Amino acid sequence: MPREGAVVMATIAERPLKSPAAARIYRANSFWIKATVTMPIVDPRTGEPLTTDTSAGEPSAGPAQGQQADVVLDVDRSNVQQMLETSMQVPVLLDCRSQGEAASQQLSQVLEKLAREYQGAFLLGRLDIDQEPEIAAQLGVQAAPDVKLISQGGLVDHFQGALPEKQVREWLGRYFPAPEEAPQAPEDQAAEALAAGDAATARRIYQELIQQYPQHTPYQVELARALVADGEADQARELLDNLPPEERDAAPARGVRASIAFGEQAPSAEALAALGDRDDSEAQFQRALRQLADGQYEAGLEALLALMKRDRAYGEDAARRTLLQAFDALGADHPLTVTYRRKLFALLY
Structure with missing residues (x-):
């Protein structure tokens, strides 16, 4: 007014x-x-x-x-x-x-x-x-x-x-067309590096952004995500624990914590190999955890959904609970979250 x-x-x-x-x-x-x-x-x-x-x-x-x-x-x-x-x-x-x-x-x-x-x-x-x-x-x-x-x-x-x-x-961008030769934003460069498996480059970019904008907590959350991908889960957890309370419990931080949890719960390469050709619910769940920990979200979500159809009671509804953790890790707007949340709803109701 x-x-x-x-x-x-x-x-x-x-x-x-x-x-x-x-x-x-x-x-x-x-x-x-x-x-x-x-x-x-x-x-x-x-x-x-x-x-x-x-x-x-x-x-x-x-x-x-x-x-x-x-x-x-x-x-x-x-x-x-x-x-x-x-x-x-x-x-x-x-x-x-x-x-x-x-x-x-x-x-x-x-x-x-x-x-x-x-x-x-x-x-x-x-x-x-x-x-x-x-x-x-x-x-x-x-x-x-x-x-x-x-x-x-x-x-x-x-x-x-x-x-x-x-x-x-x-x-x-609400008011002006973007310049034809606009450089790629560093946040986009970091996201692309992380998607390509180059966690070290993503870490470096987010560390530089944090130096420039120390109060912008989303950069700290994304740095934690890159640390998890680089095998530094303890550093990532410490970074998340030091966030302001409202950011510490927000969806992006919860998602990174879910990624850390997948890494800790997933079986090692040796344990996975020991499963052999087993096709019981426990083996299916362990393979799904390993896929989620390795960033193979679509395969992991599909395996968890199949486990729910096959053995809903396994692990006191472990497949459904893990699906919800995966949705947190991906974020509410991620295409896989949208797709598999819809599939989960259809299965439940």
Whole structure:
């Protein structure tokens, strides 16, 4: 809802769209947002409001593609109005930052990198809230970093906190097409390495990400996952135990703990060989555990489901309980979880 005293612009669908990027923004929001709140900025020196002058004709063109030196603008009280006027043609991503905050400086580096990568799809404005506290207060900034997307003189969206680069890219993706030659995110590189069996590379990437974002606990959970894959279950367990309570008991951490449990419960290679051609319920269960511990989830899930059909009472419903552990290990949205949870439901009901 608009803040008290704020000026409400016309319905988004009725606003003239002057650039493809602006059009993308308004299309993305038009079904959900009926009005945009203009930025009621007052010049601290004069008390006069700084608003976009739409009667002065077409504003100067925004940064052209390839002119990378022009995609970053330092904003202060002398050019806030220019920034608003520029946003009538080219969206402005305003980085409200503090030079004294390491997290804020880190995010600023990420935003500048992305602004150059997007090559003029938006202009990056940088406002030092320590130098311009009055302007920051009027923009509703309580702490840095605070990033605001401004288009047509109005606030479209914002986020607070030093998000990792991948999350900033996802946020920008709501409004702008991804650059054609966008580099692969390090999180995706780590996931691919882990899927390919290269746990050492995944460990290195997540360790580097944790150094950059020590408060981002999902990276610690993923590092624990890589440690399990690399045969370091004790280190993984210690890392999980040191997470904040709300993260320690969340689904991703539970999934890694389930992977650790599979490794501890599964038979060794010698014990597996000793089973020979046995086809009883115990042998079938032990083979399924080994498959889960080795990351052969589909084969393990299929074996557990077959065991449930064959001998539901085995091990006090051990097959069903282990299936649920496997779902935790994979995550609720994993295709195998979705498929086998449906099969389990059909079998039970």
